[in-house]
Amino acid sequence: MENQKIYHQKRNVTLVGLFVNILLSIIKYIVGIIGGSSALIADAIHSISDSVTDFVVLIGIRFSSIPADKNHPYGHGKFETFASFSIGIVLIGAAGILIYECVGKMIDLFEGKSFIQDGYEFTLIAAFFSVISKEILYRYTIHYGKKLNSSSLIANAREHRSDAISSIGVIIGVVCALLSPKLLFMDPLAGMIVSGIIAHMGWKIMASAFHELVDTIPDEEMVEKIIQKTHGTLGVMGVRNVRCRSLGGDLSVDMEILVDPTLSLYQAHDISENVKGLITKLFPVVKEVIVHVEPCENIIESPSEQREELLSRINQCVLEVKEVLSINNIRFHYIPGGLEVNIDVVVDPHLTVKEGHEISDCLEAKLQGISDITLAHIHLEFEKKF
Numbered sequence: 450m451e452n453q454k455i456y457h458q459k460r461n462v463t464l465v466g467l468f469v470n471i472l473l474s475i476i477k478y479i480v481g482i483i484g485g486s487s488a489l490i491a492d493a494i495h496s497i498s499d500s501v502t503d504f505v506v507l508i509g510i511r512f513s514s515i516p517a518d519k520n521h522p523y524g525h526g527k528f529e530t531f532a533s534f535s536i537g538i539v540l541i542g543a544a545g546i547l548i549y550e551c552v553g554k555m556i557d558l559f560e561g562k563s564f565i566q567d568g569y570e571f572t573l574i575a576a577f578f579s580v581i582s583k584e585i586l587y588r589y590t591i592h593y594g595k596k597l598n599s600s601s602l603i604a605n606a607r608e609h610r611s612d613a614i615s616s617i618g619v620i621i622g623v624v625c626a627l628l629s630p631k632l633l634f635m636d637p638l639a640g641m642i643v644s645g646i647i648a649h650m651g652w653k654i655m656a657s658a659f660h661e662l663v664d665t666i667p668d669e670e671m672v673e674k675i676i677q678k679t680h681g682t683l684g685v686m687g688v689r690n691v692r693c694r695s696l697g698g699d700l701s702v703d704m705e706i707l708v709d710p711t712l713s714l715y716q717a718h719d720i721s722e723n724v725k726g727l728i729t730k731l732f733p734v735v736k737e738v739i740v741h742v743e744p745c746e747n748i749i750e751s752p753s754e755q756r757e758e759l760l761s762r763i764n765q766c767v768l769e770v771k772e773v774l775s776i777n778n779i780r781f782h783y784i785p786g787g788l789e790v791n792i793d794v795v796v797d798p799h800l801t802v803k804e805g806h807e808i809s810d811c812l813e814a815k816l817q818g819i820s821d822i823t824l825a826h827i828h829l830e831f832e833k834k835f
Contacts, residue, residue, distance in 0.1 A: 455597055460507060462593045462602060466609065467503035469586050470496050473612075477575050484569035486626075487554040488619040489576060491547040491640035495615055495647055496579070498543040499608050530658050530695065533604040537655025540608070544648035547640060554637035570627060576619040583613035598734055600695075604654045611650040615643035671732065675702060678731055683821060684708055684720035684783045686745040701737040702728060710744030717742045719783035759821070763790065766815050772796055772808050777830055787823030790816060798831035805829050 474496040481489035587609035594602030622639025625632040672693055679688045687707030694701050706724060708717050721740040728738050760779060767773055777793035796808065809827040816825035 458593060459597060459599055459602055462590055463503050463507050463605065466586055466590060466605060467500060467507075469582055470499040470503060473579050473582060474500060477579060480568070480571050480575040484572045486569060486572040486619070486623060487551055487637045488622045488639040488643065489572045491551060491643050492576065492579065492612070492615050492619050494543055494547055495612050495643065498539050498647070499605075499612060501539055503605065530600055532601045534655055534658035536601070536604050536608065537651045537653075537658060540647050540651025540654065544644045544651060547644035547647065551637040551640035551644065554640070555634060558634050558637070569623070572623050573620060573627075576616045576623065579616040580613050580620070583609045583616065587613060600658065604658070607650055607654065611646055615646050618643045618646070671700075675704075675728055675732065675735075678727060679704065679706065679724055682720065682724050682727060683787055684712075684716075685724065690741075700732070700735045701739070702735050703739045703741075705741045705743050707743050707745035716781060716783055723783060759819075762819055763792070763816065766819065767792065767794060767812060769815075770808060770812060772800065772804070773812075788821050789824040789826070790822055791826045791828065792816075793828045793830050795830050 474493050477489050477493035477496060481487075481493055587606050590602055590609055591606035593599070594606050618639045622635045622637075625635035672691055675693075676688050676691055679685055679691075685706050685708065689705050689707070691702070691704040693703075704724075706721065708720055712720075721742050724740050725738040729735055763779060764776060767776055773794050773796060775795045777795055778791075779793075780791040782789040782791070792812070794812070796805065800808070809829065812827045813825040816822055
């Protein structure tokens with residue numbers, strides 16, 4: 450259900466962008482042809498490429514929203530990353546075509562040919578409309594891209610911003626061309642600058658997506674924070690081989706933790722579950738944590754010595770209560786934030802219920818005052834008399 454909700458939000462944002470891009474493409478292309486502005490035609494093709502990328506994003510987010518299955522155990526998040534990579538390729542290709550056209554216009558000017566036609570001044574109106582529309586669309590898309598942690602939406606938002614910037618270049622070029630015939634070259638020059646902006650943006654998007662596809666570490670600072678927080682988890686004596694990989698807008702973390710080699714498998718499992726819960730809580734972008742538990746070796750103070758010291762403190766604390774005759778069993782359970790201790794103590798069977806309850810409360814309060822013990826449970830057993 451959550452995946453479907455996110456998918457619908459991404460789809461709706463992209464559809465809004467698609468509608469605006471198609472509208473702008475038609476307006477700028479028609480006005481560019483009528484006025485003979487190569488800069489505005491280049492800008493129109495930029496918007497057309499935006500429309501193409503919107504279709505690519507729609508396909509990408511549709512596949513990436515499909516839950517994990519037998520053939521895709523890590524889910525389908527890479528489809529969205531591939532969509533971003535495709536956007537970069539389309540942008541670079543469109544930029545190449547535009548540069549070719551603008552160079553042709555520049556050559557025509559040097560040969561004495563003019564491209565100015567009636568209605569050239571209307572290119573200014575179309576360019577102004579494009580700047581305002583695309584900046585609004587950028588802010589709208591980047592808001593949801595960051596909110597949903599969607600690489601393809603963020604890439605698309607950058608696309609909208611680059612289109613707005615390119616339209617500003619068109620405005621500068623057209624204004625210069627209108628001011629003086631000697632500045633006519635500014636129109637195709639503006640088109641070439643726009644093309645360069647498009648190519649640069651396409652390269653950045655493609656490079657970012659490529660790093661995700663080949664599992665480059667997404668955020669080294671976050672990895673360091675994950676290691677620090679894991680080290681601070683009770684029972685963890687070391688962390689090593691931490692690996693992160695992007696799954697669309699999510700992260701998968703794989704690590705090894707070192708624990709006391711004398712712990713039971715049950716206790717070690719509790720520690721690993723605490724680590725998983727802590728990381729997913731502190732880092733919402735992390736959707737999967739795989740923890741491998743390894744025994745800790747070659748440490749200065751052995752884990753068994755630490756545990757013996759804790760047992761000694763517990764025994765001393767419990768046996769200080771005169772009504773306690775002996776201790777039958779002590780069990781540890783690792784929980785988030787500390788240890789849960791369950792202790793079976795032997796008392797006189799002739800004690801009243803009230804007296805037994807008071808002894809339990811007293812012992813639990815005393816035990817929870819010991820460092821690392823978060824919860825204590827006392828179970829009363831009776832001394833057997835024959």
